[in-house]
Amino acid sequence: MSDWVILWEWAEFAIRWLHVITAVAWIGSSFYFIALDLGLNRNIDGPADGEEWQVHGGGFYHVQKYLVAPEAMPAHLTWFKWESYSTWLSGAALLMVVYWAGAELYLIDYTKIDWPVWQAIAVSAASLAVGWVLYDLLCKSPLGDRPTALMLVLFGILVAMSWGYHQVFTGRAAMLHLGAFTATIMTANVFFIIMPNQRIVVADLKAGRKPDPKYGKIAKLRSTHNNYLTLPVIFLMLSNHYPLSFATPHAWIIAALVFLMGVTIRHFFNTMHMKKGMPWWTWAVTVVLFIIVAWLSSAPMFDTYEESEARALSPVEARFAAAGGFDEAHDIVLGRCSMCHAREPVWDGIASAPKGVLLETRADIAGQARAIYVQAGISHAMPPGNITFISPEERAAITHWYRQVN
Incomplete structure (x- = not known):
């Protein structure tokens, strides 16, 4: 049995390594395309919505974006989806290996709720699915036409989930689950919304029909949400290595503030990519929020x-x-x-x-x-x-x- 423990440790390491690799690929491509879209030169003639010249690795690249689709279907079309799917699947596997298989150690806090392992695992899995359903309904409601209001409601849901997770799981598991909750929304955006909408556009183009631009608009909204949620997810995934973030009574508030820091940081870079200046005030807000997080972590962390x-x-x-x-x-x-x-x-x-x-x-x-x-x-x-x-x-x-x- 002890040899099994060694193999299990290496399996966890391998899955974690895979998760990091796929996450780097997904985040890299996501950030690149957001920056590209925001920085396009749109003062051009022709059917393209914008273009950009870039240099990298000793070569020059000429990138053009079409708002709906080009006039003819390209012979070669690259789809960006497996980075997202692989990241979620490897993350789900890691959740199962560490927190489900090790539920008695890492998932269940018997001082909060003394429940059977299967119940804790069921709540863990169900919470991820419920999060996507609730978020998707909100996006398809009238709030979908009010992006700022939608983001505020989404933030409220994340704060509520942060509090809820910390009432039933260990601090370490609560932070991790909040990250998985958010990452599930992000990957589901790709799988259920962004990719199907792109397939509809491609199918219309092949059939000689003019694609409806609404599909691109919906996909862009979900992609923007993913853009602002990425940095908090990274923080939450790293949090289990830093007890000052999870082993404190105020951990659920710390997690909520991290989402605000993710917004301020991404707002700086998004504004810069749009060539609308550099709003340095966002970094000042980020520093203030981080100081508050550090102060909250100084509260008594453990039971006596x-x-x-x-x-x-x-x-x-x-x-x-x-x-x-x-x-x-x-x-x-x-x-x-x-x-x-x-x-x-x-x-x-x-x-x-x-x-x-x-x-x-x-x-x-x-x-x-x-x-x-x-x-x-x-x-x-x-x-x-x-x-x-x-x-x-x-x-x-x-x-x-x-x-x-x-």
């Missing part, structure tokens, strides 16, 4: 030591706490790890427990059994540089304890 000792152990914690060798492993972790992984770290230069991992109480240590096994048992990742001088015998004791259950 006494509260943690008093609460009942979760099922996974109970299994590892009852395993043979736990007492020895417990003492090793306290002596080698808890000076950093504490509610109030005593190691100079560390303000909060790395990745929000606490290793002070029996429940803490039992609940982090797999991470301890991987990081300090079969590998030498922890402590960093073996700065607390954990011995080979102590690593063997940790490994022995974990394998009593697995």
Whole structure:
């Protein structure tokens, strides 16, 4: 079973790597086309809506945009869709591997709701689907003709979802799910709206009919939404590495402010690409919002030591706490790890427990059994540089304890 854990860790790494690669491809193409569209020279004669000359990699490129479609169907037409699909599919796989398969550790917070794993997973999956349905209905309502009002309503939904996720899941899972909620909307925009609309235009063109420009207008609205949602999604996907963002009572507010920062940053670049100047005030607003986020993160992040000792152990914690060798492993972790992984770290230069991992109480240590096994048992990742001088015998004791259950 321990070999399975190693394979599982590598599978998670591979999927995460794939997710990053596909996300880079999607975000890169998305940002490029938004910048291209906003920066087109439209003071030209002819059927094209605009054109742009660009130089890159030693060559010159002449790009033209047609508002609906060119007069004749091009022999070669490149569709930009798989970047989006691959990013969502790899992200969904990562969600399943980390948060569904590891629900007892990473998804469920038993101090909030003590529910079966299958129920937590069902809520996780359903919330992503519900988000798209609600968003799509709003876009197809009269609000669709009022982009600013629509964005404000969408922001309100995101704030409500941020609060809701933090009421039922761990802080780490809540931030991740808010990112997945948003990313699902973005990919569904591509799959259900943008691509079908483009296919209608192409079909009309092949049949000799004049395409209806409304399809391009609808697709552009959804693409614009994706443009403004991208940066917050990246922040939320990275947040699980930074406990100051998720391990605080105000994490749901922090997530909401991140969406505002995404708007201010993208507004700067979009305005610049439109050649309407550089609104530097957006960076000032971004800095202020970031300072507020940092201030919110300074609130008490964890339950007290006494509260943690008093609460009942979760099922996974109970299994590892009852395993043979736990007492020895417990003492090793306290002596080698808890000076950093504490509610109030005593190691100079560390303000909060790395990745929000606490290793002070029996429940803490039992609940982090797999991470301890991987990081300090079969590998030498922890402590960093073996700065607390954990011995080979102590690593063997940790490994022995974990394998009593697995």
